[in-house]
Amino acid sequence: NAGVMQNPRHLVRRRGQEARLRCSPMKGHSHVYWYRQLPEEGLKFMVYLQKENIIDESGMPKERFSAEFPKEGPSILRIQQVVRGDSAAYFCASSPRSFATNEKLFFGSGTQLSVL
Amino acid sequence: AQTVTQSQPEMSVQEAETVTLSCTYDTSESNYYLFWYKQPPSRQMILVIRQEAYKQQNATENRFSVNFQKAAKSFSLKISDSQLGDTAMYFCASRYSGAGSYQLTFGKGTKLSVIP
Numbered sequence: 001n002a003g004v005m006q007n008p009r010h011l012v013r014r015r016g017q018e019a020r021l022r023c024s025p026m027k028g029h030s031h032v033y034w035y036r037q038l039p040e041e042g043l044k045f046m047v048y049l050q051k052e053n054i055i056d057e058s059g060m061p062k063e064r065f066s067a068e069f070p071k072e073g074p075s076i077l078r079i080q081q082v083v084r085g086d087s088a089a090y091f092c093a094s095s096p097r098s099f100a101t102n103e104k105l106f107f108g109s110g111t112q113l114s115v116l
Numbered sequence: 117a118q119t120v121t122q123s124q125p126e127m128s129v130q131e132a133e134t135v136t137l138s139c140t141y142d143t144s145e146s147n148y149y150l151f152w153y154k155q156p157p158s159r160q161m162i163l164v165i166r167q168e169a170y171k172q173q174n175a176t177e178n179r180f181s182v183n184f185q186k187a188a189k190s191f192s193l194k195i196s197d198s199q200l201g202d203t204a205m206y207f208c209a210s211r212y213s214g215a216g217s218y219q220l221t222f223g224k225g226t227k228l229s230v231i232p
Binding site for chain 1: 161163220
């Protein structure tokens with residue numbers, strides 16, 4: 001059973017470009033969570049999605065950031081018009097049921113976004 | 117809101133020795149969960165151990181154990197018989213158990229180096 005797969009592992013963008021980060025949850029998992037890790041910081045919650053639904057996006061910046069988890073395919077975190085402050089590691093985690101039900105979270109290895 | 121504090125940015129330990137990583141937290145909730153995650157150079161977040169606040173008994177997973185002091189809001193991790201593979205960043209995290217309780221709150225981490 002493959003783990004949570006994130007790609008690309010490294011992504012370099014120039015200021016003003018768009019970044020698209022992909023996350024394929026573990027097989028059988030329909031709950032996806034995105035976290036961001038800034039340099040020298042712990043991970044911070046961004047958004048929680050179930051298939052075709054955004055459950056909680058309270059940690060997402062109001063502008064330029066969006067996330068989706070379609071019925072088919074991976075979850076996508078999209079950052080439009082990137083700025084240097086977006087440089088960070090973005091992690092995806094998944095669970096078979098809501099983490100609120102005491103499920104274990106499984107993390108991917110993250111995507112390191114560097115904005116030049 | 118929950119906060120998690122790790123006061124030791126870096127630590128080192130000789131191979132086969134024991135080391136303790138500190139973590140304090142602040143929460144107004146009566147029931148919550150506490151976690152230690154390991155982040156090796158591969159960057160993947162790996163759950164080391166989990167403690168449920170309503171359980172008085174300290175959690176143990178092989179060489180890893182916790183000292184949970186609920187009144188002091190302290191949750192330290194003890195690694196016995198340290199191995200080179202234990203070299204990693206260690207993050208303490210919390211999650212309350214109420215509605216919407218799928219967000220983990222992380223500390224800033226402790227970088228542990230195991231010296232041969």
